[in-house]
Every structure is written in C-alpha cells, then in structure tokens.
Amino acid sequence: MKVSVYPLGAGQDVGRSCVLVSLSGIPSSSSSGSSSSSSSSSSSSSSSVTLMFDCGLHMGHTHATGRRYPDFSKISPSLNISRVVDAVIISHFHLDHIGALPFLTEHTNYSGPVFMTSPTRAIASIMLEDYRRVISSASRNNNNDGNENENDAASGKSDVTIPESSFYDDTTVKRCLRKVTTVALNETIEVPLQRGQKGTLKLTAHYAGHVLGAAMFHASYQAPGMADPVTCVYTGDYNTRSDRHLGPAVLPQGLKPDVLITESTYADTVRDAKRGREREFLNAVHDTLVHHGGKVLIPVFALGRAQELCILLDEFWERLGWRSAATPGPPIFCTAGMAASANQYYDLYARWMNERRQAKAATHGAALGLGQVRVWERGMERRADLGPCVLLATPGMLHGGTSLDVFTAWCGDPRNLVVLPGYCVSGSVGSRLRESPRGVLRRVDVGMRQGAGSSSTAIDVRCAVRHLSFSAHADARGILGLIKQAEPRHVVLVHGEKTKMARLSTEIANVFGTPCYYPANHTLTVLESSCTIPVRMSAAVLREGRWRKSREGDDATMAMDDDDDDDDASAKRARTYAHADDSVLQGALVLEKNANARLVTASEALAGAGIVPHQVSCEVALSEDDGKRLLGVAYDILCRLTGTDADDGGACRGDLYASARSVHVRRVPADGTVRVSWLVDDAPLARTVLDALKG
Ligand SMILES: [Zn+2]
Incomplete structure (x- = not known):
C-alpha cells in the first residue's frame, strides 16, 4: 500500500491550502518516504484514488504573481483535472482553504464530487461573495486609473492568463456551490469512483x-484483494481546545491512519493559558477606552475569531454594567456583512457549537445573542463626533477594505489601540506591523492594497499595537496531542513555516518514533505502508514448513485448528503458529478466481496453470579406451560428494554406469566413449566429475 502526497499549496507555507493525496492499493518499487520533484502526482492505476484536500488561495500574493492560486497545470497541463482527481474535499470556509474552488469547478473540466459540511457550504457563500466584491471593485479601480492591469502580466502559467474577475463573477460562485455535496459530522459516505477503478472509497468528517x-476528514480506500484499506486523515485547520463558542477537535482514539496530514501554523508555539490572554486583551481595551479616551480597532476574518471576540467583549460589557440604558458603555461595532448574515448562520448551526452556546440557542433562540453589537457604516472613521468605541473589521490581515481604511485614519493617534488577534501572512500590512519593534515610532508601508494598484504609501504609526493570538489553531502541544490520539504510521506537516515545521518534525520523530515529512509545494512524497495480507496455504507448502506456536513480534503467522490437546472435535481451538526457524517459506503466490491469495508449491502452481515443465539436460561424450577405469573414478567422486544412499540422491553404480542425482556417467562400448549427462540444476556436480575425468 502506498500514499502519495503532493502539495499544490500550503507546502512549507501558510495559505493557498491544496494538497493532492493518492491512496494506492498496490505497493510501489520506490523506497519508503522518498521525496522527488515531479510534474504529476497521480497515476491512472485501476487500484488507486486521488483526492484533493482544500482548494484555497493565498492572501499574501496577488494574482499576477501566479502564486495566489494553486497551479493546477502541475497535475494536468491541459487542466484535464477530471482525469486525475476523484474527489475534492473542503475542510472549512476560510478563503485560504476554499477561495480557488470557483476556478477549479468553473474553469477546468473537473466534474467530480465536492464535499464539505453544511455550515461550511452556507458560510462559504458569504465568504466567496465577499471576495468576489473585492475583486470586482479592484478591477474597476484598475480600469479607471489606467494602471497596469494585473491580468496582462501573464507569466505563462495557465491560471494567470485568466482574469480573476472572470471566474469570480456572481454566477460562477453560485454554480460552483451548487455542485457541493454536504457531509454530516461523523457520517461515513461512500464516494462513487468514476475513473473505472475497482474498490471502495469512503469519507468521514470529524469535528x-x-x-x-x-x-x-478521514479517507479510506479499500482496493480489491487487500485485507485492510489504505487510509489518511487530513486535518485542515483545527483547535484542540474549546473556546467561547466551539468545542475541541476530536478524532476517534487509535484511528491509526497510514498518513496524518496536519496543519502546523503554530508548530513552535506553546500558548499560555487562554484566560490570561483574554484578561490581557480586555484590560488593554478597557485602558484605551476609559483611561485614554481612544478607539480600538480589531482586524478580523469575517467569521470565526470575530464571533469569539464579540462574545468575549459582550460578556465583559455585561460584567462592567455597560449593558444598562442608564450607563451604556462605549459602542461595539462590526462591519456589515459580518454582523448580519454570519450570526444568522451561527444560530442555524448551533449544534456545531459548544454545549453552552447550544443551551443558549435552545433557551434564547439565538446562539450568539449579540443584539448589542452595532453595524459599522462606511466612512465613520472620519467622523469628528465619534468617541471611544471598539470596531471589529475585515479583513483580518489589514490587506485592504474597511480594516485598512480605518487603520490609516486612526493609527496616527497615540490614544488608539490596534489589536491583531490572528495570523498575518508575511507581506501583509498586519505582519509588517507585528514585526516593527514595540514602543517605537513606526513607518508602515500600506501600499499593498488589494489589487488597487496604488503606489507605495508609508505612514507613521503612533497608536499602540498589540498582537494577542486568539487564533483558533492547535499549538505544538495540541498537534502532538492529536498525533497521540490518532497513532498514524506517517505524519505530513502542511500549512506552516519551514523552519518551525523542521523543529516540530524532529520532535514528532523523537517522541513517537513516527516518520514525519514537510514537503515543499510541487514535491511528491511517497509513503509506503506495510500491510497484512491473509494468504491461504496448500497442504504441500504447510508440510514443507517447520512450525511453532507464535510469539509477539512474529512477522508472519498462521492460524490453524489445533486438536493436540483433545481428541474431541468440538474442543478444537484456532491457534496461531509462526515459522519455526529463520528460513523463508518458499512457494508461488497465486491469485485465485475470488481474488484471494494462495501460497502453493512450484509444481502445484504449474499444474494449476496447466503448464508442463521442461527440463534442460546436457551431455558430453569423452573418447576413452579404458572406460572401466573412468567409471571407477566417476563413482569415487560421486560417492565423496553425495554419499552412497541412492534413495537420497547418493551415488550408485552398475557395470556400465555410475550416477548420483541427475548426473549420469555411461560407458558405451560400441563406440568407445564415456558419456556424462546431467540436468541444469546439477551442473556444478557434473562440472566436478568432468574435470576429474579429463584428468
Ligand atoms: Zn482556517
């Protein structure tokens, strides 16, 4: 069995998650864990399946660089994806996991199934629609400004030549999402195989x-004739700790997949207790609002951390008595799309949240219950009468839109505070802000606006900047915990930074003894798994072996009915035996009509296949007057080399011959020759005899 892993994105990188995995029921000849560059990761073998896990885009790169979208031409130069991929599986709604899906389904010929959970599909429609609006306004700006259109910067890569706005119009997004098949939590579904493969492909979603x-997602492919399926788990992004609205990630104990492909965003971080971080966050917000009279900007992804922080602030406001009409606290704002449709989905899918939120949904009819949070209106950041307030605004990495507009308006005022609660890909304004030293006047280049083509504009940052990780990713301890839970045979790290992955990979190998890899994009990693194949044995093979009762650690064992202890047939017990010595049990492995493997002797195999065996014999004639003497010499040598037990292939002689095994020495008085004949198997023995006779 083998598993091939080929990242089209998220290989030694955070963003653009897209990992191709081939599960194959046939062992390959290449060595275990080998890595090689390859232009293609899949074979059209009839006993392998290829899955695409996630189909995301990279927010840290523009389309023109060719690095925003996965380069699908790597797996099929003509974008004939249907010939390569059997199913696409989306782990969650973040754009770096789903953003390239409209391109895949609408601009390649991919027509196979697309799987995701139902909340993911529902919220994906908001995320993709939101992104579509950003794209279309950016492309309008480009055209009006007369700036270089990024779509002209074709670099020979297939997807760059297609303008982003053309596969991100509203009809393609809708058409794309109509092709989705939803999967319920812990439900196992069978995926129909459409490329003529045999066997069964199953998929299970875990929280x-x-x-x-x-x-x-746990994927399992059972190839015909194999005792066990070949399996893998792809984690997507996950959090092993519960938070204010979600529960912790769980895999069934001892799932033992052949490969676990895990994210490693926080591969080298062990985060402090969450309570401490929350207190630090709330204190900083409180200080800014009450003591400095400033404003707080929190750039967030539209969904996820936004809701978590809303709940946190909402509960804090309640504790401070800022909920009453008499003493209203500073307002909390959310950008429009985020507040409205998102919360509605959270209510709809309350059972996907933790128990506390589920209870709240049952009693209050609203899982989040954030009626106090107000909707932000565009341009409010410039209003002179706007007092202390908190704004949660998209996008999370300050790469455009409302959060960057508000940041440029507020960052010059030292009373204000910017809290970066999540991960910022390198190159984004958010990450540049993080990297500047604390407490120093900073100039930050905010020129990287989403496709707006604006020239570089460095601005002075005088406000306070805090980076408090509320990111809902597992930290190093969480990743190790998941590995312990799942007990995989191999681990592949994706969605992380190379140096951090290297350290975590070493730790995984040391702690669990599990081989761990972190392949770069467009690099094929082939992982071989040994597997147990039950083999039936013919009685003849059985008789040739020497058997003992099996012990732990035996490689190959045999089960047979054992009636040594009791003559009563009903007391027969199945016992397991192992081969008694180190010798290898030899035979021919044949596949029976019912696809079961059976070990037989060579002659049984020949008979079964209706093949008559040929034997190659050789003969040499020596001219010799004294034939009698030569026969004596030959007999002496044969006795010495094979003994004299004729029944056991040893030497024997008559008046006109001497022989042992298939070597036959004959005197032919009629023509005065001595003839030596033998079968090829006995050539060494015949050679010794001939050498002696020739003297
Ligand atoms: Zn995510």
Missing part, C-alpha cells in the same frame, strides 16, 4: 473546532 463547520 475540528477552529471555525463553525470545520472538519477533519
């Missing part, structure tokens, strides 16, 4: 925490 609807 991943992280964001509403996020799932880890």
